[in-house]
Amino acid sequence: MRRGKVTSIDVARLANVSQSAVSRTFTPGASVSEETKRKVLTAANALGYRPNAIARTLITQRSRIIGVVVAYLDNQFYPLVLEWLSRDLQKRGYHILMFMADTGDADHVLPEILQYQIDGIVMASATLSSGLAQECADAGIPVVLFNRTVPRSPASSVTSDNVDGGRQIARFLVDGGHERIGFIAGDPDSSTNRDREGGFLEEMNRLGQRCWAREVGNYSLAGAVDATERLFGHAERPDAVFVANDHMAIAVMDTLRYKLGLSIPDDVSVVGYDNVPQAHWPSYNLTTVEQPPKPMIEATVDVLMGQIESRSVRRDAIEVPGRLVVRASARIPEGYRVEEENASALELR
């Protein structure tokens, strides 16, 4: 009895049928009579039989496991993505095998991943080199870069329109009458930062302004604090900052208020990116661009399932629109509608 040692053969024996019959009973669409199925289910139930997913994987060449690579989980955006992605996949009979990458680069975990015969890979807050992405493609394993793109990579990607988001923010801040608009960058090598900054600068330029100052925060809290101190360490300081994501923006706000004694938005406007749950906590009330998690996750699952079912690895690139969410952390220009939060501003789910 130990180690869940009930096999299809045990069930077959008890039900007086062949092992094939047992297998067919648990294979949707297989050819079994109602009568046989009933006998098998009764026996299976009596013995507490559960099909062995590992053995099934070996023969069908499908594990129904998706490898998810993450580099960090302290930016709240990612835990939420993980939760919903997992629920979505679970509904379809798939499960997540987690891999933590040390830095943003996940190449070193790939060999481990490949050992598990997973059906697909999702990279979130981590990137894969084109070389390894190609290797996955050759092996017939679909890869989705979540919230990232890599130029000539064969991997698929799901992102929000970061360039447009950057533009919206530039317009919003200029419309608000700001004249010294600064930028705190995330990881300068990341596609999210490049796109957000690119759109932002482009639109600033179109509107006849230049980015007044720029510091790098590397998407970390400590980096954001330092960047803020550098940015505001001079006699003349910015009257607005665009911070490349909410995670940093919150640290920026705290630093501005509690270390530099500035008032938001009276002394300085702050805008972030992502719309993480904390962004509408009353302490922050952060104006930001939403990256809609649900649509992004749905797209990710669709891409994966599509490629898995058709057994063809393609390069799908899905981009969902982002939406400016206006709250109170930045001066509000004429014509912008302030986000109406739920009855309680803290109803997060």
Added chain:
Amino acid sequence: MRRGKVTSIDVARLANVSQSAVSRTFTPGASVSEETKRKVLTAANALGYRPNAIARTLITQRSRIIGVVVAYLDNQFYPLVLEWLSRDLQKRGYHILMFMADTGDADHVLPEILQYQIDGIVMASATLSSGLAQECADAGIPVVLFNRTVPRSPASSVTSDNVDGGRQIARFLVDGGHERIGFIAGDPDSSTNRDREGGFLEEMNRLGQRCWAREVGNYSLAGAVDATERLFGHAERPDAVFVANDHMAIAVMDTLRYKLGLSIPDDVSVVGYDNVPQAHWPSYNLTTVEQPPKPMIEATVDVLMGQIESRSVRRDAIEVPGRLVVRASARIPEGYRVEEENASALELR
């Protein structure tokens, strides 16, 4: 070449050895000469061979996979646990298969879990009935309840000393001269809430006070907001609140400040539990009891590895001490040392 179709047989053929030799090369401690090993590794490298973990699992009866069941990830405590647990396990060659439970009760995901022949289970922010825990024990699968206990369950558990934490908070608040101390409970059925509340009430009693008022917040943000409004909705209001975890305490603070216009800690002291990263964000500066994640995770991994290696499922119950972390959200009595945060209060990692 597709589907990573390189098997140990292919390698054996190329290296002019038997399949056994290939297997032994990749099995630490097996009997192979240096010479053979070299040939095999060369061939394996040339073909890009990776042992198939699924096939290995089938024969060795060990998957090196730990099933982790979580009910939600919005309380920051859990993503961090997940991250570190995953890193710890990865170092030892184990990986996490994630399961999301719908409510706190995880019984319905167990059948799915069992199909994957996992070597152990960790339940975090989710509970298993004693019946199913017993089933796992019978199947030889160790189960660790993380941050939870269940009375007569055969499952192991790792917790911090919640009773003592509750006592420390009572003492701290009474020492602070508070006279109307309220409590906002989490999930009343959870062991964490019971223990924290139990220790708290016991010590209050010992010090000659009673809990002035109590509301239930169910460990959710919305619940905490409502509980706060009920608790402070009368003419006479508490001069201190103990909130059963930080996640809720933050919502409580925001509600007190921005909805009720109260000042912390001048009008009311707030104390939480867990010491999540947000607790030392300058906006909150929350006094709380730390549940030390690293020791708790180490204990969890030790328990799992111990039981897996000895092939014996026991009921280990590990309890690590908690520590009161004094910050600025509650009036500070004589004799308590305020926590010195790192250079930057935002250096979280």
Added chain:
DNA sequence: CATCGCATTGCATACGAATGCAACGCGATA
């Protein structure tokens, strides 16, 4: 009544790696 077709069933094999067992080779020893 003979024939055909379809649905159901069992047999045998395959998936990829680990391992008990026996055989082998080599050097050391008597």
Added chain:
DNA sequence: TATCGCGTTGCATTCGTATGCAATGCGATG
């Protein structure tokens, strides 16, 4: 030179399930 022992090696089997193929039985049709 014959024997012993140890370190290597290959053979054959095993893990638990899925599935192609052939065999069976049944009712329907002519």
